[in-house]
Amino acid sequence: MYAQMIESSGTSNRDEMTPEEAAFQDRIDAGEKIEPRDWMPDGYRETLIRQIGQHAHSEIVGQLPEGNWITRAPTLERKLILLAKVQDEAGHGLYLYCAAETLGVSRDDLTERLLDGRMKYSSIFNYPTLTWADIGAVGWLVDQAAIMNQVPLQRCSYGPYSRAMIRICKEESFHQRQGFDIMIKMARGTGEQKRMAQDALNRFWYPALMMFGPPDGDSVHSARSMAWRIKMNTNDELRQKFVDDVVPQAEFLGLTIPDGTLAWNEERGHHDFADPDWSEFHDVLRGNGPCNRERLEARRKAWDEGRWVREGMLAHARKKETAKIAAE
């Protein structure tokens, strides 16, 4: 099916390519990395800016639902671990903004595109973290979904993005483990703790499935992005892999995935499962999720209140540069 979509998008139709585009596609097909100074089609550059920028915004906005629990973590050890995790997410955002900057877009521009609605961040961060068990569910499910998507991206065609992914994936693995560890404690704790763990799974299951994007038939960018190796798998392939991995983990925890249709399909060698409510997904993307307004407002406030720092840093850098030129 994907071969057909790529064909119909014209991406792999060599007859329609300019000699430069054909040579570029040959490099991609040979598994070469594209570096910032290399020639690239405008569409390749724009797709990368969109995906990397959206990814960077997700890491930064993703700090908000977890940051919300730093002061309320149940022990000092949990507080330290959560603090380190949230700090890692900030670092991931910065690596990714740097990777996007190599494509000729500034961080200010990317942030403005986010704040005025031209760019998105992951739908998952528009859901609230209501209890401590939600922090476990975010690490277990959200980080696991993020890893599932990002491990293949380590092999993507754009050098700076693939290298950023290598470092990010190492840290995400630790994040997933800390989430699963919280879930083990909660699921094996008191009856009330186990109920909280189940409730967190109930609320995060379908939003986690939505992280992989719309079903393949509705994914507007997949065919082109896969031909360019900006994306390595389809949305449905990764969603299936996630479900297959998480089912035994939920069994280990003694928790029930909130999907009555979930069953192992011997013929396919995969689990059958129910789709999320895609109308909810599109509604969240349109800005109508439970926390969309709150999240954007927090980003806007941080951006406005940080203006004096950015201006101060710039003035300092300019002064140093002027002094350097004068001394030469």
Ligand code: FAQ
């Ligand atoms: N949320 O044609 P496709 C993390 C949009 S990092 C919002 O399939 P594509 C770390 C899509 O942009 C999580 N929008 O799009 C962490 C497009 O709209 P546009 C983020 C979504 O790009 C953990 C439209 O729908 N990871 O969690 C979503 O080929 C814990 C059509 O969709 C990345 O960004 C969505 N879920 O595939 C932090 C990984 N799905 O732009 C803190 C890199 C789709 O035309 C705590 N990104 N859309 O207006 C990707 O791999 C891809 O961009 C996909 C979407 C797979 C997300």
